[in-house]
Amino acid sequence: MTTPDTLRDTRIRLNHGSVLMPAAGFGTLIPDPVVTKQATFAALEAGFRHLDCAERYRNEEAVGEAIQQAFKAGTLRRQELFVTTKLWNSNHRPERVKPAFDGSRRRLKVDHVDCYVIHTPFAFKPGDEQDPRDEQGRVIYDSGITLVETWQAMERLVDEGHCRSIGLSDVTLEKLREVVAAARIKPSVVQVESHPYLPEWELLEFCGEHGIVLQAFAAVGHGLEPKLIEDPVITAIAQRVHKTPAQVLLAWAVQRGTAFLTTSTKPPRIQENFDISTLPEDAMQEIRDRITTNVRFNSVVKTGVPGFIPGTR
Numbered sequence: 001m002t003t004p005d006t007l008r009d010t011r012i013r014l015n016h017g018s019v020l021m022p023a024a025g026f027g028t029l030i031p032d033p034v035v036t037k038q039a040t041f042a043a044l045e046a047g048f049r050h051l052d053c054a055e056r057y058r059n060e061e062a063v064g065e066a067i068q069q070a071f072k073a074g075t076l077r078r079q080e081l082f083v084t085t086k087l088w089n090s091n092h093r094p095e096r097v098k099p100a101f102d103g104s105r106r107r108l109k110v111d112h113v114d115c116y117v118i119h120t121p122f123a124f125k126p127g128d129e130q131d132p133r134d135e136q137g138r139v140i141y142d143s144g145i146t147l148v149e150t151w152q153a154m155e156r157l158v159d160e161g162h163c164r165s166i167g168l169s170d171v172t173l174e175k176l177r178e179v180v181a182a183a184r185i186k187p188s189v190v191q192v193e194s195h196p197y198l199p200e201w202e203l204l205e206f207c208g209e210h211g212i213v214l215q216a217f218a219a220v221g222h223g224l225e226p227k228l229i230e231d232p233v234i235t236a237i238a239q240r241v242h243k244t245p246a247q248v249l250l251a252w253a254v255q256r257g258t259a260f261l262t263t264s265t266k267p268p269r270i271q272e273n274f275d276i277s278t279l280p281e282d283a284m285q286e287i288r289d290r291i292t293t294n295v296r297f298n299s300v301v302k303t304g305v306p307g308f309i310p311g312t313r
Helices: 031-048 060-073 096-109 147-160 173-182 201-209 232-241 245-255 267-274 281-290
Strands: 011-013 020-022 024-029 050-052 082-087 115-118 168-169 188-195 213-219 259-262
Touching: 020 082, 024 267, 031 050, 031 060, 031 267, 060 096, 082 096, 096 147, 115 147, 115 188, 147 168, 147 173, 168 173, 173 201, 188 201, 201 213, 232 245, 232 281, 245 259, 245 267, 245 281
Parallel strands: 024 050, 024 259, 050 082, 082 115, 115 168, 168 188, 188 213, 213 259
Antiparallel strands: 011 020
């Protein structure tokens, strides 16, 4: 009798409380709210139990509707679901953090959030304008607030009980060190672009030393050139193990000790992205040794402007 492969059901214990985070995450960066709801419900039906959301995506209401639809269908219980959402750059001032958090909870229709993440370490001009620009089209940053001050406001959310863990996104190792050194409650999750073309080994090592989960976005390359899913090392392994290149890339992410995010609006592709299986050790070593391409697809770490969101510059 064959032992079932449980890689897709991997859960990682976070360093705060007794929270278990599913390694396989479904990202909700989908522009159309109707499509967002359909895709999110399809992801929950496929087996995803981790949804990654954000105020900046402007579709939290649609994600909340999909969650409620799954509850009503009897296919999902709240305790099985891990919900992440994010604090946007224009809400970094401490007095704006809790209202932003409560707004996300309300839109998502959840009493608590499993992980609340600072979307980027860059503070923008506070206010309702998510992408504040001057007359020359340049981002208006907020120099009156530090990342550590924002982090302290995040810690207070955990103290109040509706936020189970907190994290950072789009950070460099230098910025992460700064927060970890000052934190009363350590980051549980760090969400960064990572894939075989940008493995972030040094960051992963630091996260491991501090019990922080590295969660990889753009885990299959976001369809950009050079295409990861067409890399000859990845495609050869995929043929050998009878999986798709995307499944190889996502399995690699989990087996190296990280979590991943993947997004699709097509139910067959969503199911494919969940149906991952353990790779042989020689395949893992081959990816590490033979892939030498080095590419960052998203420049958000330099500016705080997320390159994957339609309509941002």
